Amino acid sequence: MVLPRVIQNLIDEFSKLPSVGPRQAARFVFYLLNQSKEETEKFAKKLFVLKKIKYCSFCNRAMESTATHLCDICKNKDRDRATICVVEKDTDIESLEKTKRYNGLYYVIGTEDEKKQLERLKTLIEKIKKSSKKIGEIIIATDATTEGETIALYAARQLAELKKAYPELKITRLGRGLSTGSELEYMDEDTLTNALLGRK
Ligand SMILES: [Zn+2]
Numbered sequence: 001m002v003l004p005r006v007i008q009n010l011i012d013e014f015s016k017l018p019s020v021g022p023r024q025a026a027r028f029v030f031y032l033l034n035q036s037k038e039e040t041e042k043f044a045k046k047l048f049v050l051k052k053i054k055y056c057s058f059c060n061r062a063m064e065s066t067a068t069h070l071c072d073i074c075k076n077k078d079r080d081r082a083t084i085c086v087v088e089k090d091t092d093i094e095s096l097e098k099t100k101r102y103n104g105l106y107y108v109i110g111t112e113d114e115k116k117q118l119e120r121l122k123t124l125i126e127k128i129k130k131s132s133k134k135i136g137e138i139i140i141a142t143d144a145t146t147e148g149e150t151i152a153l154y155a156a157r158q159l160a161e162l163k164k165a166y167p168e169l170k171i172t173r174l175g176r177g178l179s180t181g182s183e184l185e186y187m188d189e190d191t192l193t194n195a196l197l198g199r200k
Contacts, residue, residue: 007033058127060108060120061090073106080104082136086124086155088143092184096141099193104139109155117151121158128162137170138162139199143183144174172199 003011007029014025032040053062056071063071073079073093083104087093088111096102109120128135140155142148152173159171175198184192 059106060110061093061106078103081133083139084124084128084135084137085139085141086121087141087184088148088151089185092141092143095184095187095192096196099189099196101193101196104137109151114154117154118158121155125159125162129165135162135166135169137172139196140171140173141184141196145183148183174199 010029010032011022011025014020014028015022017025020028032043035043052065054065055061056063056074057069058074059071061071061073068075080103084107085096085102085104086107086109087096088109090108093106093108096106107120107124109117109124111117138159140152140159142152142155156171156173163169163171174195182191187195
């Protein structure tokens with residue numbers, strides 16, 4: 001069966017999304033096709049405004065477009081500014097925040113590609129060097145997947161440069177009570193709390 005081109009085009013687009021195969025993509029498209037015109041327009045509008053999102057100038061977290069350059073976490077005076085937790089993506093911040101056991105700052109390095117991650121790590125190093133505030137600890141909180149492990153080792157190597165200038169700086173990683181293959185965003189709060197408290 002050959003589908004009308006507009007439908008096939010949209011299926012192809014949805015198929016590009018992470019973890020979405022062509023069959024699931026087709027289900028999405030036919031679902032949308034059966035929605036009212038108003039519903040579809042609302043959906044399209046939400047997609048459209050997505051690109052208006054801004055990024056925090058310190059931690060790279062996505063935030064509402066506001067007059068400030070910092071997100072609500074970076075702006076919050078009650079947060080511990082001497083601790084920075086390096087994560088891969090924004091949703092990892094949500095997971096760590098839910099544990100209510102972490103009160104430091106975050107830094108998102110992204111998952112796009114190694115080059116971008118390296119750039120972001122370098123930017124973080126520069127920011128720390130330029131900052132008048134002393135950083136006591138950097139926690140590397142990546143997924144317990146092969147990919148996450150690679151990023152963690154890579155980040156530790158890059159950040160080790162800072163240890164020369166700041167010998168008392170601690171670079172830690174989440175406790176390895178995490179089962180192999182687990183991603184931060186799917187971890188329950190207890191597991192994540194233990195990983196956070198067991199960091200070394
Ligand atoms: Zn921020």
